[in-house]
Amino acid sequence: MNSDYPPPPTDPPRPFPHPSKPRRVHPLVAALAGVVLGAGAVGTAWAIVGDSHNTPKTNPSSAAPPSPGTFALTGTFELTNGVIDDGLGGCQGGDGYDDIFEGTAVTVYDGAGTVIATGHLGESTLESDGTCTFEVSVGDVPAGKDFYKVEASHRGTVQLSEAEAEAGTFGASLG
Incomplete structure (x- = not known):
């Protein structure tokens, strides 16, 4: 072998890649x-x-019976301003009352302000006077409290005695 020449390549030469066209x-x-x-x-x-604004209409009275030592707080919640027909035979709030609709949270507090039960606004009815009336049912409210405070959305509480709460006479309005 002659040392004046470089050694032969171990792999055959490869062709240069061709620029490919974009596919x-x-x-x-x-x-x-x-x-x-x-x-x-x-x-x-x-x-x-x-x-949340299209929750199916349910009948709150079809909820499971309350546990022993509890009761279902029932009644109505009325919206008098900003009422919108939902096109399904019910209604909901608008114009600053957009947080009021079927499914809106309902919270029950004891006298100390502790949350003791939660539920939601039930089926709504558009009344002939333009009022929107919602059914309210909150199950498993602990019995034996002197009074209860009930709040829909964040709109302030309504206070009830134990007798009123257990009798199903909750009623509140907004607007």
């Missing part, structure tokens, strides 16, 4: 991908926003 996506594939991504975006938006 074109078939229009049908692009359309299908757009539909799938759009549906996913809409589904995600619905999941984030929630379905």
Whole structure:
């Protein structure tokens, strides 16, 4: 062997890569991908926003019977201003009362201000005078308290005696 020459390569030489053309996506594939991504975006938006304003109408009296030593606080809650017909035979709040709708939280407190039971506004009825009346039923309210405070959404409490609360005479209005 002659040392004036470099040693032969161990691998055969590779050709230089050719610049490749960008691949074109078939229009049908692009359309299908757009539909799938759009549906996913809409589904995600619905999941984030929630379905709270479209809760199914339920009859609060169909709730399970209260546990021993408890009772179901029942009555009505009326919205007199900002009432919107929900198009389903019921109603909900608008114009500053957007937090009032079927499913809005109802909280029951004892005299010390401790939360002792929670429920929600039930089925609504649009009255002929434009008032929106909601059924209220909060189950498993502990008996034996001197008085109870009941609050819908964050709109302030209404105080009831134990006899009033157990008799199902809760009534409150807003507006």
